[in-house]
Amino acid sequence: MAAGATVHTFETHLADVDRAIYEEFSLRVARHPSETSAFMVTRVLAYCLEYEDGIGFSEGISTADEPAVIARDLTGLVTAWIEVGQPEAERLHRGSRLAARTAVYTQHDPAKVLARWEGKRIHRREEIRLHSFDPGFVEAAASLVARRNALTVSVTERHLYVELNGTSLDSAIHTRPLG
Known part of the structure; x- marks a missing residue:
C-alpha cells in the first residue's frame, strides 16, 4: 500500500445478470493522495464489471508496469488487463500483448x-473495448463514498444499477471498440 494512501472498504454485492455472476465480497481500496475519488470509483466499477476468478487491484502508482485492475490464472498468467481513466497507447499496446483480453473503463469523455x-x-x-457511463454518473457516485461503504452493483442488459451507502444510481454502460 502506498504511503499516505487512504483505505476505503466496500462491502460489495454483485449481481451481473448479463454474465450470470452473483457474488459477495469485501474490497479494500487504497486511494493514493493524487488519485481522484472519481478515478477510484471507476476502478471499483471496473473490478465489479470485469469480475472473474483471479481478479485484483494492482499495487497502484508504485507499479507502473501493471494496469489498475488485473486478472491472473492459477499459474500467474495475465488473463485480463483492465485500465482505468485515459491510459497512454503504449500501456494498451503492452497490455494487449500480455493478456488474452484488454479493456478500458473511463470516467472521462470517451x-x-x-x-x-x-x-x-x-x-x-x-479487440479492445472502451467502457464509459452516462455523464455525471461517476461523479455522483464519488460524492457518496465514505471510508466504509455498502455497495450493491447490478447489471442487466448492459445497464448498471448501483446502490452506494443507501443511495441508488443508474447508468447505461457505453461500449466502443478502439479499432
Whole structure:
C-alpha cells in the first residue's frame, strides 16, 4: 500500500445478470493522495464489471508496469488487463500483448479518450473495448463514498444499477471498440 494512501472498504454485492455472476465480497481500496475519488470509483466499477476468478487491484502508482485492475490464472498468467481513466497507447499496446483480453473503463469523455489513441500503435486494437457511463454518473457516485461503504452493483442488459451507502444510481454502460 502506498504511503499516505487512504483505505476505503466496500462491502460489495454483485449481481451481473448479463454474465450470470452473483457474488459477495469485501474490497479494500487504497486511494493514493493524487488519485481522484472519481478515478477510484471507476476502478471499483471496473473490478465489479470485469469480475472473474483471479481478479485484483494492482499495487497502484508504485507499479507502473501493471494496469489498475488485473486478472491472473492459477499459474500467474495475465488473463485480463483492465485500465482505468485515459491510459497512454503504449500501456494498451503492452497490455494487449500480455493478456488474452484488454479493456478500458473511463470516467472521462470517451470521444476525447479515443482521440488520444488515433494513429498510435496498439496491439489487437480491434479487440479492445472502451467502457464509459452516462455523464455525471461517476461523479455522483464519488460524492457518496465514505471510508466504509455498502455497495450493491447490478447489471442487466448492459445497464448498471448501483446502490452506494443507501443511495441508488443508474447508468447505461457505453461500449466502443478502439479499432
